[in-house]
Amino acid sequence: MALKGNLRDFSITQLLNLINLAQKTGTLVIEGPGETAQIAFRQGKLAYAQLGGEDGSLAAILHQTRRISASQYRLLKERASTMSDKELGLLLINAGYLTQDDILSSLQTYFINIIRRLFTWVEGFFRFEPDTLPGDGKITVRVDLENLIIEGSRQLREWEQLQEEIPSLDMALKFTERPGTNLRNISLSVEEWRVVSYVNPRNTIRQIARATKMNDLEIRRVVYGLIQAGLVEIVRPEGAPPPRPQVPQARPFPTADKNEQKSLVNRLINRIRSL
Amino acid sequence: MQTVKMVVTGPFNAGKTAFIRSVSEIDVVATERRITSEAEKVKETTTVAMDFGRITVDDDLVLYLFGTPGQKRFDFMWEILSEGMLGFIVMVDSTRPETFREARSILQTFRAYAPTPYVVAANKQDMKDAWELEDMRLALRLDPKVKLLPCVAHKKESVKAVLLELLYSILAEMEAGDA
Ligand SMILES: Nc1nc2c(ncn2[C@@H]2O[C@H](COP(=O)(O)OP(=O)(O)O)[C@@H](O)[C@H]2O)c(=O)[nH]1
Ligand SMILES: [Mg+2]
Numbered sequence: 306m307a308l309k310g311n312l313r314d315f316s317i318t319q320l321l322n323l324i325n326l327a328q329k330t331g332t333l334v335i336e337g338p339g340e341t342a343q344i345a346f347r348q349g350k351l352a353y354a355q356l357g358g359e360d361g362s363l364a365a366i367l368h369q370t371r372r373i374s375a376s377q378y379r380l381l382k383e384r385a386s387t388m389s390d391k392e393l394g395l396l397l398i399n400a401g402y403l404t405q406d407d408i409l410s411s412l413q414t415y416f417i418n419i420i421r422r423l424f425t426w427v428e429g430f431f432r433f434e435p436d437t438l439p440g441d442g443k444i445t446v447r448v449d450l451e452n453l454i455i456e457g458s459r460q461l462r463e464w465e466q467l468q469e470e471i472p473s474l475d476m477a478l479k480f481t482e483r484p485g486t487n488l489r490n491i492s493l494s495v496e497e498w499r500v501v502s503y504v505n506p507r508n509t510i511r512q513i514a515r516a517t518k519m520n521d522l523e524i525r526r527v528v529y530g531l532i533q534a535g536l537v538e539i540v541r542p543e544g545a546p547p548p549r550p551q552v553p554q555a556r557p558f559p560t561a562d563k564n565e566q567k568s569l570v571n572r573l574i575n576r577i578r579s580l
Numbered sequence: 581m582q583t584v585k586m587v588v589t590g591p592f593n594a595g596k597t598a599f600i601r602s603v604s605e606i607d608v609v610a611t612e613r614r615i616t617s618e619a620e621k622v623k624e625t626t627t628v629a630m631d632f633g634r635i636t637v638d639d640d641l642v643l644y645l646f647g648t649p650g651q652k653r654f655d656f657m658w659e660i661l662s663e664g665m666l667g668f669i670v671m672v673d674s675t676r677p678e679t680f681r682e683a684r685s686i687l688q689t690f691r692a693y694a695p696t697p698y699v700v701a702a703n704k705q706d707m708k709d710a711w712e713l714e715d716m717r718l719a720l721r722l723d724p725k726v727k728l729l730p731c732v733a734h735k736k737e738s739v740k741a742v743l744l745e746l747l748y749s750i751l752a753e754m755e756a757g758d759a
Contacts, residue, residue, distance in 0.1 A: 557667075557696060580736065
């Protein structure tokens with residue numbers, strides 16, 4: 306049975322869990338909204354990861370994880386561009402410049418960060434290509450998936466909560482009328498500043514997300530932080546029609562079965578009684 | 581994980597935040613801001629976005645309590661909050677008859693959003709100038725069938741009783757639907 310589908314129905318965390326339990330070897334290819342990711346596993350352990358447009362060469366990774374400087378990276382790109390990652394790694398080790406541990410931990414950090422980014426993808430097609438592994442020249446690692454799986458489920462819960470907090474991305478943001486004195490103590494991240502620069506009752510949160518190239522989770526996280534800081538508030542977008550007095554679509558019960566609904570209410574009653 | 585939600589609404593200062601805080605297992609996530617308008621200077625801060633409390637029922641069921649922002653300028657949030665709610669509670673400050681009219685209007689608005697069960701909580705019944713329930717029922721023009729319950733929002737037992745009455749109403753309506 307081919308392992309393929311959509312992240313909407315089967316999350317990254319669930320996929321990792323399955324790969325871990327079945328000790329699978331092969332490459333998971335995920336086509337997200339803007340990018341494609343390829344994650345290789347050997348016997349259920351993370352071996353390699355690459356994100357579409359990104360330079361995943363060893364030199365680039367060492368630079369990104371601050372093992373080498375920008376000028377060293379440029380030099381390597383010029384002089385060693387025909388070398389495979391393995392050859393380059395050996396060269397750096399033999400030159401006494403980096404240890405094997407340095408290189409492996411750099412790669413691990415980089416690969417794990419790719420997986421962390423995948424946790425924020427809520428949509429995308431995936432397929433698992435059994436027994437496909439990166440080419441010979443690549444350096445692979447062996448990372449247990451358990452911790453990543455735990456981290457992923459935590460993120461999933463956060464995602465569910467953020468959806469409750471910011472139910473609609475079609476609302477707009479505006480600065481609170483008087484942000485007050487605590488504004489002085491707020492230090493914003495680059496991402497937050499980017500969002501702040503688009504705050505305007507005319508821009509929906511969805512439009513801001515598009516402009517700042519953030520996905521649903523990332524934008525909700527930033528917006529939630531800004532709201533908590535008392536900096537912005539959610540408003541109906543200017544020029545949008547007023548809400549229609551219609552019966553809402555959302556269902557009060559997670560199940561349509563009458564008996565399950567009753568049992569659910571009875572569980573609620575018992576719980577409240579015991580508070 | 582299944583989630584269900586209830587909405588706690590009512591005029592500004594009625595006790596919504598206190599109510600949710602009494603039973604929530606998490607710190608109520610409230611976006612409280614210093615208020616600016618003179619009319620609202622009754623207390624120091626007010627909820628502009630929403631209160632949000634949680635009660636874990638068991639391994640796969642969580643009840644969320646949402647408190648609506650009291651001020652009119654945030655009433656566009658009401659419809660969003662009311663989507664998919666199991667039922668709602670209208671909090672009324674029993675000591676402030678000048679807010680009864682607004683409470684009634686909020687009640688009507690929520691009934692229009694969703695035909696879900698609701699109860700009315702006559703809050704601050706511990707205060708000496710609190711109105712009697714029967715007088716409040718008349719002033720609020722509540723149908724005799726509507727549950728009007730005494731409440732003291734920072735007393736857990738009192739809040740539990742209100743939540744339970746709402747749940748009983750929800751159950752009763754389901755049984756009526758079966759008949
Ligand atoms: N005495 C008394 N005070 C209450 C009661 N419920 C709330 N309060 C107080 O009334 C004020 C407004 O309550 P709050 O929960 O913030 O109102 P909200 O605007 O509806 O969220 C606060 O000072 C509360 O401490 C109650 O049952 N009895
Ligand atoms: Mg409040």
